[in-house]
Amino acid sequence: MTKSLLEMNDLHVTFSTRRGLVEAVRGVTLSLGEGEMLGxxxxxxxxxxxxxxxxxxxLDAAGRVAAGNIRFRGQDITKxxxxxxxxxxxxxxxxxxxxxxxxxxxxxxxxxxxxxxxxAHKRMPRDEARAQALGLxxxxxxxxxxxxxxxxxxxxxxxxxxxxxxxxxxxxNPALLIADEPTTGLDVTTQxxxxxxxxxxxxxxxxxxxxxxxxxxxxxxxCRRVVVMEQGRLVEEAEPLRLFRAPKHxxxxxxxAASPTASSRIEDLVPEEDRGREISVxxxxxxxxxxxxxxxxxxxxIVKRFDQGAAAVADCSMTSSAGESVGxxxxxxxxxxTTSRxxxxxxxxxxxxxxxEGQSIGHIPARDFHRSPFRKDIQIVFQDPNDSLNPRFxxxxxxxxxxxxxxxxxxxxxxxxxxxxxxxxxxxxxDLLTRFPHQLSGGQKARVGIARAIxxxxxxxxxxxxxxxxxxxxxxxxxxxxDRLRREDDLAFLFVSHDLNVVRMMCDRTxxxxxxxxxxxxxxxxxxxxxxxxxxxxxxxxxxxxEPELAAMAT
Amino acid sequence: MTSATLRHAGWILxxxxxxxxxxxxxxxxxxxxxxxxxxxxxxxxxSNVSQALMPPSAAHIAGTDQLGRxxxxxxxxAARLDLVIAISxxxxxxxxxxxxxxxxxxxxxxxxxxxxxxxxxxxAFPLFVLAMAMVAALGNRxxxxxxxxxxxxxxxxxxxxxxxxxxxxxxxxxxAARACGxxxxxxxxxxxxxxxxxxxxVQISLNLGWAILNAAGLSFIGLGVKPPTPEWGIMVAExxxxxxxxxxxxxxxxxxxxxxxxxxxxxxxxxVRDILDPRMRT
Numbered sequence: 001m002t003k004s005l006l007e008m009n010d011l012h013v014t015f016s017t018r019r020g021l022v023e024a025v026r027g028v029t030l031s032l033g034e035g036e037m038l039g040x041x042x043x044x045x046x047x048x049x050x051x052x053x054x055x056x057x058x059l060d061a062a063g064r065v066a067a068g069n070i071r072f073r074g075q076d077i078t079k080x081x082x083x084x085x086x087x088x089x090x091x092x093x094x095x096x097x098x099x100x101x102x103x104x105x106x107x108x109x110x111x112x113x114x115x116x117x118x119x120a121h122k123r124m125p126r127d128e129a130r131a132q133a134l135g136l137x138x139x140x141x142x143x144x145x146x147x148x149x150x151x152x153x154x155x156x157x158x159x160x161x162x163x164x165x166x167x168x169x170x171x172x173n174p175a176l177l178i179a180d181e182p183t184t185g186l187d188v189t190t191q192x193x194x195x196x197x198x199x200x201x202x203x204x205x206x207x208x209x210x211x212x213x214x215x216x217x218x219x220x221x222x223c224r225r226v227v228v229m230e231q232g233r234l235v236e237e238a239e240p241l242r243l244f245r246a247p248k249h250x251x252x253x254x255x256x257a258a259s260p261t262a263s264s265r266i267e268d269l270v271p272e273e274d275r276g277r278e279i280s281v282x283x284x285x286x287x288x289x290x291x292x293x294x295x296x297x298x299x300x301x302i303v304k305r306f307d308q309g310a311a312a313v314a315d316c317s318m319t320s321s322a323g324e325s326v327g328x329x330x331x332x333x334x335x336x337x338t339t340s341r342x343x344x345x346x347x348x349x350x351x352x353x354x355x356x357e358g359q360s361i362g363h364i365p366a367r368d369f370h371r372s373p374f375r376k377d378i379q380i381v382f383q384d385p386n387d388s389l390n391p392r393f394x395x396x397x398x399x400x401x402x403x404x405x406x407x408x409x410x411x412x413x414x415x416x417x418x419x420x421x422x423x424x425x426x427x428x429x430x431d432l433l434t435r436f437p438h439q440l441s442g443g444q445k446a447r448v449g450i451a452r453a454i455x456x457x458x459x460x461x462x463x464x465x466x467x468x469x470x471x472x473x474x475x476x477x478x479x480x481x482x483d484r485l486r487r488e489d490d491l492a493f494l495f496v497s498h499d500l501n502v503v504r505m506m507c508d509r510t511x512x513x514x515x516x517x518x519x520x521x522x523x524x525x526x527x528x529x530x531x532x533x534x535x536x537x538x539x540x541x542x543x544x545x546x547e548p549e550l551a552a553m554a555t
Numbered sequence: 556m557t558s559a560t561l562r563h564a565g566w567i568l569x570x571x572x573x574x575x576x577x578x579x580x581x582x583x584x585x586x587x588x589x590x591x592x593x594x595x596x597x598x599x600x601x602s603n604v605s606q607a608l609m610p611p612s613a614a615h616i617a618g619t620d621q622l623g624r625x626x627x628x629x630x631x632x633a634a635r636l637d638l639v640i641a642i643s644x645x646x647x648x649x650x651x652x653x654x655x656x657x658x659x660x661x662x663x664x665x666x667x668x669x670x671x672x673x674x675x676x677x678x679a680f681p682l683f684v685l686a687m688a689m690v691a692a693l694g695n696r697x698x699x700x701x702x703x704x705x706x707x708x709x710x711x712x713x714x715x716x717x718x719x720x721x722x723x724x725x726x727x728x729x730x731a732a733r734a735c736g737x738x739x740x741x742x743x744x745x746x747x748x749x750x751x752x753x754x755x756x757v758q759i760s761l762n763l764g765w766a767i768l769n770a771a772g773l774s775f776i777g778l779g780v781k782p783p784t785p786e787w788g789i790m791v792a793e794x795x796x797x798x799x800x801x802x803x804x805x806x807x808x809x810x811x812x813x814x815x816x817x818x819x820x821x822x823x824x825x826x827v828r829d830i831l832d833p834r835m836r837t
Binding site: 018341344346367370371375376379380382383384387388389390391392401402405406449452453 | 566727732734735736737750
């Protein structure tokens with residue numbers, strides 16, 4: 001073991017809130033050697049980010065280190081003055097944030113921002129600082145670094161912004177780098193490139209790194225040691241291989257099971273003892289359909305152009321039969337959300353035809369579709385449960401809303417029964433129905449959103465990244481729930497996602513979109529195991545699978 | 556539900572004593588406006604020349620004016636008229652402005668640009684002069700003061716509602732409402748407007764104070780309520796003639812009433828937003 005750089009002893013962090021003191025970190029003891037890369041994994045509320053903020057002293061005004069100490073090179077940094085701490089910032093430790101675009105100053109050229117970070121710690125002429133900034137942009141492998149010096153953050157992609165952030169963080173050669181969810185908002189392919197770059201630079205410059213992430217796979221791929229946190233405590237610390245093969249703590253077991261991998265099945269996501277009635281209906285044989293039945297959904301050559309510029313969706317055709325689950329994958333900007341909204345008839349295609357059960361629905365303008373009898377047959381579950389519920393509606397109002405509008409029900413006992421039935425089907429406690437969205441957890445909000453979508457018994461459910469904003473353990477439960485509902489109602493899914501492991505599990509067939517065009521489609525497992533096009537292969541390779549990494553380590 | 560709202564309001568007020576003071580002031584003012592005519596010690600209209608221009612004393616705590624009328628009684632009775640003008644003017648401009656603004660913010664496009672330019676044109680006028688011109692043209696009556704005040708306030712509500720709705724038009728729950736079978740109009744009126752109300756409450760509260768000043772200003776220059784009706788603006792205007800002879804109470808007390816009222820409404824603004832926002836209720 002190398003010399004220890006950072007040591008935390010029984011660290012406690014508390015926040016004072018309206019409800020009194022809340023302990024976010026409850027006794028974390030951890031050490032990090034020079035040049036080591038440590039993964040700090042946990043779900044939201046586990047205290048992993050707060051731990052990172054406590055080290056860099058970036059806690060909110062309401063938060064403070066209540067007990068314990070943090071020793072950096074032997075010095076207790078919880079005790080030193082704010083002035084002394086400023087010398088440590090940047091020069092000795094630096095942080096990379098989750099949303100790079102928000103962390104950069106939008107009205108200053110990125111080259112100047114990097115130069116600012118350099119001159120904040122070292123006196124030097126402006127020209128020299130800019131020359132160093134250029135060198136850093138080269139080090140983070142930005143194309144055309146000379147040109148990018150003068151670029152503003154909004155002119156750069158998310159991945160490039162994160163490279164700029166990395167350049168700023170390493171500008172003073174810190175000994176410790178804390179990366180808080182550095183790739184969470186990025187596409188899988190970009191995520192891989194940025195993570196490769198980050199680990200490469202850290203190794204080359206001998207920087208110790210703490211990678212804070214919710215993604216076990218990512219931590220396993222890049223870290224030698226992984227620490228799992230739950231509710232402010234360290235529950236397990238191990239090398240990734242051991243963690244995945246033989247998790248010891250009950251929470252780690254749940255977390256490992258819930259993280260979808262290339263071979264996981266929906267049934268396996270939640271350990272047996274935690275299962276409720278989520279998978280009471282197992283793979284029931286699909287009812288045979290009379291030959292000659294038109295497909296449930298037939299989309300022909302739809303094109304969508306926005307005001308100006310290239311088409312967001314170009315020439316997309318697909319079909320889906322009743323009860324079938326079709327995945328739609330692609331990176332941001334691939335047109336998958338636009339396509340799903342066109343099919344859901346929330347926006348109009350510029351060209352093309354959409355038929356539902358053999359009847360054309362593409363010609364009904366989206367502004368009038370709410371009156372169409374097909375409105376209740378095609379429903380949608382939105383990406384972010386946090387913003388898909390009206391803040392002024394209770395959970396009951398949310399679920400009752402489509403019933404009142406589309407099923408012609410009136411307020412009264414029948415409606416109440418129906419709403420309660422829907423809530424029960426999605427596993428939402430009836431006592432939660434009177435709550436407002438902000439009083440519900442992310443998983444509960446997701447359930448309300450699903451209950452609302454299935455309330456009118458639709459035939460086709462469009463799922464727009466339904467679990468992207470959820471923790472993996474919640475995602476696992478929600479995915480099982482969705483799968484059960486699909487089987488019970490013979491519901492067809494159009495499952496939009498960027499997570500290939502989830503799509504592989506959930507969908508019979510998958511369609512891969514790139515820049516608004518379909519590049520490949522086929523039976524999910526076969527396609528991902530043996531991609532035919534370069535783009536699909538690139539997507540598949542970028543996913544931080546756990547098994548290949550484990551296999552590589554084992555040899 | 557209501558008890559939760561009250562508890563929440565109590566919590567906000569405890570954390571923010573200034574809001575509590577302002578709220579008390581507004582409640583007091585409303586009571587005065589409602590019951591004023593029955594609680595005043597003297598008739599506010601009938602003159603009593605033998606008692607003219609008396610300084611404040613035990614019998615007339617705010618003194619008397621040039622016709623011997625009790626200034627304090629006139630102040631109390633005037634509260635109703637001033638509040639009614641302000642509330643109806645702000646109510647009209649809020650109701651119309653919020654709906655127009657919300658529709659513009661939601662639809663965007665030509666309608667939005669057209670209304671936007673109209674708003675710019677109205678705002679380019681000195682607003683008080685515009686109000687003067689309207690009252691002069693329409694006639695010197697209370698309802699015309701209300702209309703003029705409402706019109707000059709309208710642009711602010713249109714802009715405000717437009718901006719607030721515009722940032723929310725692409726959130727998930729708007730699309731969800733569409734998928735649940737709501738028309739565009741119903742989304743605007745039943746979903747977006749209620750959600751921008753808390754933010755607009757601040758504007759309304761600030762605006763009430765401003766509208767009172769505006770009505771008093773119109774009366775002050777003779778384009779408002781006619782004497783002998785008690786109204787704070789007229790009282791200041793009439794008293795101004797006597798200020799050079801040291802009769803300070805004729806101007807000071809109506810001015811103080813105006814100032815305190817406007818102050819109360821302004822201070823109330825922020826507290827109201829916190830009380831109305833369900834998300835603050837954790």
